[in-house]
Amino acid sequence: MNRIGYACICLTLGNPPKGSGLPKITTNRTARKATWQREGLFYLGQLALENAKDLKRILEWNEKQGIRFFRVSSELIPWHDKYELTELPQYKEIANALFEAGEFARKHNHRLTTHPGPFHILGTVKSNVVDNTIIGLERHSEMFDLMGFTPSYQNKINIHIGTKADGKEVIAKRWIENYYRLSENCRARLTIENDDKASMYSVKELYELFHLEIGIPITFDYWHHTFCTGGLTEEEALRLAVSTWPKDIVPVVHYSESRKEEYKFLAEASKIKEQAHADYVYKPINTYGLQVDVMLEAKAKDLALLRYLELHPERKLHIV
DNA sequence: ATAGGTCAAGCGAGG
DNA sequence: CCTCGCTTGACCTAT
Numbered sequence: 001m002n003r004i005g006y007a008c009i010c011l012t013l014g015n016p017p018k019g020s021g022l023p024k025i026t027t028n029r030t031a032r033k034a035t036w037q038r039e040g041l042f043y044l045g046q047l048a049l050e051n052a053k054d055l056k057r058i059l060e061w062n063e064k065q066g067i068r069f070f071r072v073s074s075e076l077i078p079w080h081d082k083y084e085l086t087e088l089p090q091y092k093e094i095a096n097a098l099f100e101a102g103e104f105a106r107k108h109n110h111r112l113t114t115h116p117g118p119f120h121i122l123g124t125v126k127s128n129v130v131d132n133t134i135i136g137l138e139r140h141s142e143m144f145d146l147m148g149f150t151p152s153y154q155n156k157i158n159i160h161i162g163t164k165a166d167g168k169e170v171i172a173k174r175w176i177e178n179y180y181r182l183s184e185n186c187r188a189r190l191t192i193e194n195d196d197k198a199s200m201y202s203v204k205e206l207y208e209l210f211h212l213e214i215g216i217p218i219t220f221d222y223w224h225h226t227f228c229t230g231g232l233t234e235e236e237a238l239r240l241a242v243s244t245w246p247k248d249i250v251p252v253v254h255y256s257e258s259r260k261e262e263y264k265f266l267a268e269a270s271k272i273k274e275q276a277h278a279d280y281v282y283k284p285i286n287t288y289g290l291q292v293d294v295m296l297e298a299k300a301k302d303l304a305l306l307r308y309l310e311l312h313p314e315r316k317l318h319i320v
Numbered sequence: 321a322t323a324g325g326t327c328a329a330g331c332g333a334g335g
Numbered sequence: 336c337c338t339c340g341c342t343t344g345a346c347c348t349a350t
Contacts, residue, residue: 035346
């Protein structure tokens with residue numbers, strides 16, 4: 001099964017027509033630091049509970065569209081790295097809601113993944129940053145545990161290496177040491193992704209410095225690869241990344257297109273960074289005959305995916 | 321009700 | 336030295 005999915009936000013459900021009276025459905029309710037420190041954990045727990053309930057509603061909507069791949073927001077449980085989940089007064093209700101979402105996903109063969117933010121840096125020399133990273137990654141893993149998922153790359157927790165400050169070999173060594181501080185469940189889900197800067201980590205470097213050492217799978221990002229090829233063609237890099245996944249798990253790839261190109265007719269186009277993601281995607285995605293699940297990283301989220309499926313109706317064959 | 325200002329996390333790049 | 340971009344725009348306050 002080849003799936004195509006979108007990330008974290010369902011614009012359709014999150015922005016109901018004015019006057020429709022429909023509630024906003026979103027998993028991204030959060031609070032600023034000052035607010036929750038003033039209001040306490042009960043406040044955060046309410047947000048988390050509503051987010052968790054809405055996750056299932058989004059999956060139900062996805063199912064109706066034939067979309068069976070979704071990235072779960074890292075903010076579903078706001079500020080989750082600042083406390084134990086069991087400290088939330090609504091913990092049991094949240095756990096139940098997450099389990100229901102997980103049950104729905106299993107029943108309908110949906111794949112759920114996460115992509116913790118760029119502040120999760122396992123290889124940094126700053127020990128407090130590593131400590132926070134470990135807590136954050138564990139929370140993502142706990143969320144999947146609560147959903148009832150057996151630990152596996154099927155529900156991947158995908159991150160970037162994020163630093164090269166004192167040399168990639170040094171970073172890799174430290175990264176791997178810290179990797180073994182993670183729980184087994186978390187490690188069973190953790191994957192790494194190639195970067196969008198020439199100076200950072202290409203697929204080839206991730207393969208040699210990380211995969212060959214600890215067997216961790218590599219998530220291939222088509223768009224990032226164009227900025228950091230490591231001397232490989234797109235097809236070579238894709239095949240190398242795909243080779244790092246266990247045979248019984250469909251590899252995930254990320255796909256997006258250039259915002260600068262998309263808006264080249266605008267005067268402001270010159271200000272858009274080369275790396276910026278487009279709102280929509282237009283070109284057929286070449287998977288070179290490989291079986292992969294494609295995560296679209298487009299600003300227009302579900303709208304971009306639905307339009308892509310209209311542009312390329314043959315794709316629908318791959319998601320049923 | 322909405323506009324505009326503001327925000328929590330680490331790092332690298334560009335001005 | 337400051338700002339942006341990435342992860343994800345959402346929150347909060349004043350009008």
